[in-house]
Amino acid sequence: MQPAPGSAVVEVSGVLFEYPGVRALDDVSVRIGRGSVTALVGPNGAGKTTLLRCIAGLERPMLGSITVAGIDVLEAPRESHRKMGYLSDFYGLYETLSVRQNLHHAAASQRVPEQDIGALVTRTADRLGLGDKLDVKSGALSRGQRQRVAIGQALVHQPELLILDEPASGLDPEARHDLAQLFLLLQQEGMTLIVSSHILAELDEYSSHMLVMQQGRIIENKALSAAAARAAQFRIVFDAAVDGLAGRLAAIGGLVVLECGANDALIAVGAGTGSAVLRKLVEAGLPVASFAPERDNLAASYLRTVQAAKGART
Amino acid sequence: MNPELRRNLWLEMSPHRLIAMPAVLCMGFLLVAAINDNPWQERVSWAALTVYFVVTLFWGARLVAESISDEMRGKTWDLQRMSAIGPWDMTWGKLFGSTLFAWYGGALCLAVYVYAARDLPGVGGPVVALGLVAASVLLHAFAMAATLQAAQKGWNTGSRWATFVPVLAFLFVGPGLVSFAVRHPTLVWFGTEFDAVEFLLTSVMVFSVWAVFGAYRVMCLELQVRTTPLAWCAFTLFLSVYLAGLLGALPGAKVGVFGYLCLSGLVVSVTLAYAMLFSEQNSAMTLRRMLLHAERRQWQHVFEDMPCWPSTVVLAFIFAFGTIASAAVYRDSFDLVKQMALMPLVFVFLLVRDAAILLFFAFAKQARRVEAAAVMYMVLLYWLLPGLLRMAGLETASEIVLPLLIKPALGSVIAFAQAGIAIFLCVARWRKNYAQAGAVVI
Numbered sequence: 001m002q003p004a005p006g007s008a009v010v011e012v013s014g015v016l017f018e019y020p021g022v023r024a025l026d027d028v029s030v031r032i033g034r035g036s037v038t039a040l041v042g043p044n045g046a047g048k049t050t051l052l053r054c055i056a057g058l059e060r061p062m063l064g065s066i067t068v069a070g071i072d073v074l075e076a077p078r079e080s081h082r083k084m085g086y087l088s089d090f091y092g093l094y095e096t097l098s099v100r101q102n103l104h105h106a107a108a109s110q111r112v113p114e115q116d117i118g119a120l121v122t123r124t125a126d127r128l129g130l131g132d133k134l135d136v137k138s139g140a141l142s143r144g145q146r147q148r149v150a151i152g153q154a155l156v157h158q159p160e161l162l163i164l165d166e167p168a169s170g171l172d173p174e175a176r177h178d179l180a181q182l183f184l185l186l187q188q189e190g191m192t193l194i195v196s197s198h199i200l201a202e203l204d205e206y207s208s209h210m211l212v213m214q215q216g217r218i219i220e221n222k223a224l225s226a227a228a229a230r231a232a233q234f235r236i237v238f239d240a241a242v243d244g245l246a247g248r249l250a251a252i253g254g255l256v257v258l259e260c261g262a263n264d265a266l267i268a269v270g271a272g273t274g275s276a277v278l279r280k281l282v283e284a285g286l287p288v289a290s291f292a293p294e295r296d297n298l299a300a301s302y303l304r305t306v307q308a309a310k311g312a313r314t
Numbered sequence: 315m316n317p318e319l320r321r322n323l324w325l326e327m328s329p330h331r332l333i334a335m336p337a338v339l340c341m342g343f344l345l346v347a348a349i350n351d352n353p354w355q356e357r358v359s360w361a362a363l364t365v366y367f368v369v370t371l372f373w374g375a376r377l378v379a380e381s382i383s384d385e386m387r388g389k390t391w392d393l394q395r396m397s398a399i400g401p402w403d404m405t406w407g408k409l410f411g412s413t414l415f416a417w418y419g420g421a422l423c424l425a426v427y428v429y430a431a432r433d434l435p436g437v438g439g440p441v442v443a444l445g446l447v448a449a450s451v452l453l454h455a456f457a458m459a460a461t462l463q464a465a466q467k468g469w470n471t472g473s474r475w476a477t478f479v480p481v482l483a484f485l486f487v488g489p490g491l492v493s494f495a496v497r498h499p500t501l502v503w504f505g506t507e508f509d510a511v512e513f514l515l516t517s518v519m520v521f522s523v524w525a526v527f528g529a530y531r532v533m534c535l536e537l538q539v540r541t542t543p544l545a546w547c548a549f550t551l552f553l554s555v556y557l558a559g560l561l562g563a564l565p566g567a568k569v570g571v572f573g574y575l576c577l578s579g580l581v582v583s584v585t586l587a588y589a590m591l592f593s594e595q596n597s598a599m600t601l602r603r604m605l606l607h608a609e610r611r612q613w614q615h616v617f618e619d620m621p622c623w624p625s626t627v628v629l630a631f632i633f634a635f636g637t638i639a640s641a642a643v644y645r646d647s648f649d650l651v652k653q654m655a656l657m658p659l660v661f662v663f664l665l666v667r668d669a670a671i672l673l674f675f676a677f678a679k680q681a682r683r684v685e686a687a688a689v690m691y692m693v694l695l696y697w698l699l700p701g702l703l704r705m706a707g708l709e710t711a712s713e714i715v716l717p718l719l720i721k722p723a724l725g726s727v728i729a730f731a732q733a734g735i736a737i738f739l740c741v742a743r744w745r746k747n748y749a750q751a752g753a754v755v756i
Contacts, residue, residue, distance in 0.1 A: 097324060
């Protein structure tokens with residue numbers, strides 16, 4: 001039976017991890033839903049990489065439990081690896097092997113049946129735009145291509161969970177965009193992704209959830225793609241400055257002014273009433289140049305969370 | 315096929331190499347055979363053995379060690395650790411995969427050796443070949459285990475030492491054993507006479523199996539597969555029994571099987587405890603992890619997180635009491651045991667003291683060069699300080715520092731006191747730096 005979408009693929013409970021004199025993970029508990037793309041964000045030293053390595057079974061926490069796709073990672077790490085792929089921020093490739101051999105070895109290492117490996121290698125290479133590089137030695141590839149081979153190694157066995165630590169570092173903008181498209185495609189196919197990155201704008205392209213870490217603790221774990229919430233806010237830009245804009249907007253029924261400048265404003269409207277409000281604005285003679293739903297920007301959301309956490313401490 | 319073996323096949327066995335190795339060896343052996351008019355067999359058989367030593371034994375050990383350290387340097391080790399390959403498949407895949415080319419050359423050399431030595435006097439070619447194969451596996455497995463162990467401690471030069479030390483040990487011990495087997499056709503083990511060559515051959519084969527098992531256990535640790543120190547205790551007991559059988563052949567030794575076993579067990583467990591104390595991971599976090607599990611009564615996890623050396627210390631205590639008991643029973647029959655009396659307790663208390671010294675440095679806030687610091691203080695306590703005090707005419711003070719040369723009863727009390735002081739300092743440092751480690755966050 002196929003697991004239900006939204007059920008937890010990763011369950012972390014009470015995880016504690018210490019380095020000498022430093023608590024890197026402090027009683028961390030989190031559930032990652034199936035089919036989600038979770039952006040793991042936080043300042044340097046927050047414990048992001050340690051958490052990812054614990055989930056991947058590369059580090060053993062001092063206390064706590066971690067399951068991936070129902071398998072206890074701490075009790076059966078080798079079995080759990082068949083269900084996940086991991087790309088480290090400092091990855092390596094077998095330079096003297098070809099791309100095909102690297103991917104073949106990765107698939108065979110995950111116990112993919114021998115008869116399926118050839119097709120999976122070809123499919124993975126094609127997805128990553130490496131179809132014409134299969135017989136090229138990894139050492140002869142460009143940095144971006146090497147990065148894609150490394151991602152290919154992590155997903156060639158079609159894991160349920162893909163963990164990526166800084167996957168786009170060192171990639172050019174075009175390669176980053178391609179990577180984002182790949183992640184969205186993988187998500188559509190039902191794969192769950194956890195992506196740690198410092199480039200929030202890039203995470204914004206494909207993340208459905210945000211997990212914020214600070215000082216070894218999770219301070220926020222929320223869905224970014226709450227469609228209703230997004231649609232309820234609209235950014236309006238006017239052709240020219242409007243005198244008494246806030247008052248004129250307030251006079252129009254069915255909206256709440258959240259922010260107001262001289263020639264732009266952010267408003268909240270009732271679910272499904274956007275078009276009606278736009279019509280009223282035009283009918284009221286306001287020079288509307290653009291009327292667009294305001295997406296809850298990940299960077300803004302992250303900064304709000306971090307600032308709120310700072311405020312709570314002080 | 316084992317994925318690790320196949321990866322190494324791709325890397326190591328190119329058509330060029332497959333042709334080049336036999337071609338070069340063939341030309342070399344032909345040259346040796348044609349050097350002069352004397353019978354060629356002896357020269358060629360020695361040449362084949364020499365090349366085997368260099369190519370398979372030594373270079374093979376180097377290749378195994380590098381197969382681990384290269385992956386760590388090349389950052390592909392996480393990929394291996396993330397695979398679903400179990401520790402046993404990873405161990406044998408790496409052990410025989412990384413040395414494929416060395417074994418290829420070695421097999422050719424051994425074939426030439428067996429052919430050339432077929433009519434020569436002495437031990438038969440196939441027996442020597444079998445012994446060499448077992449010795450190679452032993453050396454390779456040891457190199458692998460040592461490299462992994464060194465890597466877990468963060469020693470970057472681990473692979474160099476992992477090759478250098480066993481090769482040196484082989485050069486030191488190997489010729490002695492062969493010469494012993496040549497001079498003594500038979501050997502007594504637990505009162506039974508064995509053919510010396512067969513006994514040595516069997517011993518090398520059995521120890522090679524233990525070495526592979528050891529490499530497997532260290533691989534388990536590296537791959538986060540939980541283990542307990544039981545296997546290590548089993549090896550300690552095996553080695554104790556093995557050596558106890560040989561002790562019976564010593565002149566005047568009549569303390570019975572129990573006496574031999576305790577005596578050899580004491581020597582083996584103290585030696586192995588020191589070896590593991592200095593080679594295992596002994597950071598403050600190891601103890602903290604154990605204590606956290608103990609607080610929650612998760613005893614199985616405590617046992618899994620425990621390094622091997624504490625269990626070896628426990629065995630050393632058991633063997634020490636056994637030796638003392640057997641000395642009391644056989645006090646008139648075996649001079650060595652009689653003279654030792656309570657001496658075993660001195661040894662194990664000093665072992666505990668030294669372990670506490672090492673942990674004292676391991677529990678520093680910024681623990682660096684822990685082993686070097688412990689060795690320095692041990693040199694001071696075993697050699698420099700007693701020597702200086704003796705030179706200054708302070709005999710009693712010298713004996714208090716090094717209680718090995720006084721009456722064992724008094725010596726054991728002094729050693730016990732030293733161990734107590736070292737443990738006290740160790741615990742105090744732990745309490746100061748780590749008992750509340752959880753309160754410290756980034």
